[in-house]
Amino acid sequence: MDSKPTILFIAIIPRDYSPYQASAYGMERTFDLLPHKYAILALVSWLRAHGCEGHYVWINEANDEEGMGIIDKAVELIRPNAFGLSLVTEEMVSHYKLIENLKKHYPEIPVIVGGPHVTHMPEHTLENFPLIDFVAIGEGEETLHEWLLKTHAGQGKWEMSDVDGLAFKDQLGRIVLTKPREQIPNINFLPDPAYDLVHDPEAPKDNRAAFPLVCSYGCYFNCTFCSVEHGNYRSISPEKLADRIEWAKKEYGVDYFAIRDSFWPPTREWLNRFCDEIEKRKVKIQFHFQTRANTLTKENLLRLKKIGVKAIAIGVEAGDPDILKSIKKSITVNMARRGIKALNDVGVFSIAFFIFGNKGENRKTIQASIDLSRELNPSIAFYHVLYPLPGAEAFDSVPENEKEWWMGKSPLPSICDLPVNDLEKLATEAFIKFPLRWNYLGQQVLGGKLSLEFRKITTRIFFVHLRKYILGNLERVGIFRAIFRGMKPKR
Numbered sequence: 473m474d475s476k477p478t479i480l481f482i483a484i485i486p487r488d489y490s491p492y493q494a495s496a497y498g499m500e501r502t503f504d505l506l507p508h509k510y511a512i513l514a515l516v517s518w519l520r521a522h523g524c525e526g527h528y529v530w531i532n533e534a535n536d537e538e539g540m541g542i543i544d545k546a547v548e549l550i551r552p553n554a555f556g557l558s559l560v561t562e563e564m565v566s567h568y569k570l571i572e573n574l575k576k577h578y579p580e581i582p583v584i585v586g587g588p589h590v591t592h593m594p595e596h597t598l599e600n601f602p603l604i605d606f607v608a609i610g611e612g613e614e615t616l617h618e619w620l621l622k623t624h625a626g627q628g629k630w631e632m633s634d635v636d637g638l639a640f641k642d643q644l645g646r647i648v649l650t651k652p653r654e655q656i657p658n659i660n661f662l663p664d665p666a667y668d669l670v671h672d673p674e675a676p677k678d679n680r681a682a683f684p685l686v687c688s689y690g691c692y693f694n695c696t697f698c699s700v701e702h703g704n705y706r707s708i709s710p711e712k713l714a715d716r717i718e719w720a721k722k723e724y725g726v727d728y729f730a731i732r733d734s735f736w737p738p739t740r741e742w743l744n745r746f747c748d749e750i751e752k753r754k755v756k757i758q759f760h761f762q763t764r765a766n767t768l769t770k771e772n773l774l775r776l777k778k779i780g781v782k783a784i785a786i787g788v789e790a791g792d793p794d795i796l797k798s799i800k801k802s803i804t805v806n807m808a809r810r811g812i813k814a815l816n817d818v819g820v821f822s823i824a825f826f827i828f829g830n831k832g833e834n835r836k837t838i839q840a841s842i843d844l845s846r847e848l849n850p851s852i853a854f855y856h857v858l859y860p861l862p863g864a865e866a867f868d869s870v871p872e873n874e875k876e877w878w879m880g881k882s883p884l885p886s887i888c889d890l891p892v893n894d895l896e897k898l899a900t901e902a903f904i905k906f907p908l909r910w911n912y913l914g915q916q917v918l919g920g921k922l923s924l925e926f927r928k929i930t931t932r933i934f935f936v937h938l939r940k941y942i943l944g945n946l947e948r949v950g951i952f953r954a955i956f957r958g959m960k961p962k963r
């Protein structure tokens with residue numbers, strides 16, 4: 473056998489997929505590369521650096537004939553030893569349909585899945601999605617490499633028990649969990665992600681596309697609504713990030729970067745080193761990122777503005793101090809006030825995120841969040857209803873008979889005093905009422921704080937939610953239900 477051990481990653485990227493409804497807000501081109509899993513790029517680059525090969529194709533839907541044709545062609549061409557999928561909770565059901573199709577055509581090729589969902593639910597995955605052969609638990613670089621070598625060598629399940637971080641069913645149908653995989657101590661030495669997998673070399677250079685970057689694994693904090701790997705936060709160095717940015721500019725002609733970490737920068741000292749690098753190298757960039765309310769000082773923001781930051785989002789989450797405490801966000805209302813004020817003072821487009829429906833919430837606490845959002849007066853506020861995802865502490869509060877809501881077995885559950893319908897209605901109302909205030913119109917719009925580009929975006933966001941609100945109300949009236957169903961904005 474002289475070919476390299478090879479895996480073919482497959483994903484479903486719906487034609488209308490738009491993170492944060494980006495395309496509904498008129499920003500399609502700006503988010504071109506985002507629907508793709510960064511994990512696939514990271515895993516393939518690791519495999520390539522270790523004598524293996526990884527490829528990636530994506531299709532539009534599970535039962536898409538054209539898509540199966542793409543997969544057939546890829547299989548014929550590269551003869552993979554395995555199929556790989558990287559999945560979040562909301563993709564499990566749709567991607568399992570794809571796995572069923574794969575197994576019909578290629579019963580002999582093993583399927584391995586990884587990602588945050590299966591990491592938190594390995595046994596549930598194997599029991600409920602029986603055509604999945606292997607689950608990779610936790611960080612996948614070494615697990616996938618060791619597993620692929622054995623698979624390529626023709627070794628079956630009985631020889632996989634010494635590969636750490638795996639779950640599978642043995643010959644007797646019993647679930648085996650191997651030793652937990654140790655996390656990578658230093659991620660700075662990981663090779664650059666294989667961006668070439670998602671980049672079309674024929675495409676004209678596009679200086680408006682947002683180029684995605686992820687700088688960290690893990691998180692310091694334990695917010696109850698969040699299902700990241702809590703603990704053991706690690707980041708690449710500021711110098712490495714500057715290298716990657718310079719390389720991407722040259723290789724792909726991009727100018728705009730989307731730093732996708734749950735929070736960035738890791739520390740203020742790290743940020744200063746990053747700004748030093750960008751200034752020293754005279755790299756011209758624009759970028760946005762998400763941070764925590766208490767990470768950045770005004771001085772940090774002024775420096776960031778100088779090197780090209782366009783927008784910064786802060787997860788404020790709640791306006792009621794007791795709720796804020798109970799969700800373990802490790803911030804206070806005053807920190808949120810200082811954080812957003814600093815952004816507004818410096819003149820960076822500021823985004824505040826709120827979640828409705830954490831444990832203990834009621835109309836009063838939600839009103840406190842709405843009041844706080846108006847008081848903070850960011851350039852835009854987002855109000856989301858809580859999705860209690862496997863892996864998040866909030867999931868423990870979901871009643872046992874609703875824990876499989878994400879499989880479509882029950883509606884989205886509420887873990888607070890209000891039903892989900894009420895939470896959604898409150899969120900939509902909050903969205904549309906937010907900009908309709910003198911304080912906002914005066915400062916952000918007439919006061920000229922919003923640039924033309926962002927004025928367009930916020931206007932679109934307003935109309936998307938206004939439409940949702942009107943359709944939601946009309947839907948309650950029977951005769952309009954059928955007429956408007958087809959017109960709902962797609963998620």
Ligand code: B12
Nearest residue numbers: 509510511556558560561586587608611612699700732734
């Ligand atoms: C960047 C990011 C995005 C980006 C890019 C999407 C992406 N997944 O790359 C955008 C903004 C588009 C996005 C959107 C969404 N995201 Co997101 N996102 C993240 C974030 C911040 C980083 C993920 C990342 O790339 N990490 C770096 C890579 C290298 O690590 P990794 O993904 O964990 O993968 C490692 C292992 O899991 C494993 N692995 C992963 N896949 C596979 C596959 C195989 C075969 C193997 C062997 C191993 C393996 O190996 C990898 C390397 O060690 C995480 C939070 C976090 N800090 O992890 C949330 C996170 C993944 N997102 C989450 C969610 C919920 C979403 C959305 C559903 C939000 C929404 N409502 O729209 C969408 C879904 C989009 C989608 N289809 O993926 C949740 C998922 C929770 C869950 N239980 O599934 C997370 C964990 C955040 C959270 N709040 O809990 N997201």
Ligand code: SF4
Nearest residue numbers: 691693694695698734
């Ligand atoms: S919400 Fe942000 S800070 Fe909190 S645990 Fe998740 S990633 Fe960490």
